[in-house]
Amino acid sequence: DGGITQSPKYLFRKExxxxxxxxxxxxxxxAMYWYRQDPGQGLRLIYYSQIVNDFQKGxxxxxxxxxxxxxxxFPLTVTSAQKNPTAFYLCASRAHWGNTEAFFGQGTRxxxx
Amino acid sequence: xxxxxxxxxxxxxEEEPVHLPCNHSTISGTDYIHWYRQLPSQGxxxxxxxxxxxVNNRMASLAIAEDRKSSTLILHRATLRDAAVYYCILQPTxxxxxxxxxxxxxxxKLSVKP
Numbered sequence: 001d002g003g004i005t006q007s008p009k010y011l012f013r014k015e016x017x018x019x020x021x022x023x024x025x026x027x028x029x030x031a032m033y034w035y036r037q038d039p040g041q042g043l044r045l046i047y048y049s050q051i052v053n054d055f056q057k058g059x060x061x062x063x064x065x066x067x068x069x070x071x072x073x074f075p076l077t078v079t080s081a082q083k084n085p086t087a088f089y090l091c092a093s094r095a096h097w098g099n100t101e102a103f104f105g106q107g108t109r110x111x112x113x
Numbered sequence: 114x115x116x117x118x119x120x121x122x123x124x125x126x127e128e129e130p131v132h133l134p135c136n137h138s139t140i141s142g143t144d145y146i147h148w149y150r151q152l153p154s155q156g157x158x159x160x161x162x163x164x165x166x167x168v169n170n171r172m173a174s175l176a177i178a179e180d181r182k183s184s185t186l187i188l189h190r191a192t193l194r195d196a197a198v199y200y201c202i203l204q205p206t207x208x209x210x211x212x213x214x215x216x217x218x219x220x221x222k223l224s225v226k227p
Contacts, residue, residue, distance in 0.1 A: 033214065042200070043157070043217040058214070090156050099145045099204055102215055104156030
């Protein structure tokens, strides 16, 4: 089945450590996105990529980094510079950056301990 | 970016129709209206989208006002599984750079009572 997969579902990190969240899609989509969601809030855009080997900062990119070396993969690294990393992280993809539906993964819940 | 306004929360009884409103008074002529919903602890899922005419699919119907300044998502018979946060989002047809991104507000939290 085609879809978008995030792993792991739950992740615990010690303060000061970097951690990488995985996002893989087999939908042959060009565009991929990372969002952050805090309790009771909407989704905020961290980074987006409209094509392989290119990505752009979203509204809250500070403390995060991404890569897009393959069309199907868009990993997100939460660095130690991110001051409040505990949140629900969502990855999405869509066929192209236009009026098509976006498909979301099931999310990764990151907790800093 | 054109903005949308939705009520924070709504309640419905199971098996009754639900009308979820969205105001978008600054919508441009080429903006599509998209709806997504998010069940607890899950990623959002696409529901429906439209431009001018009313739209129907297996999940819901979308009624768009003649002046396009508002729209309504209609769930014809609410079930307990429809309890979710519903997001109304505008998407430009012609875009460049970041305009193709989906910008989520806080949405409407729908509660369904048995």
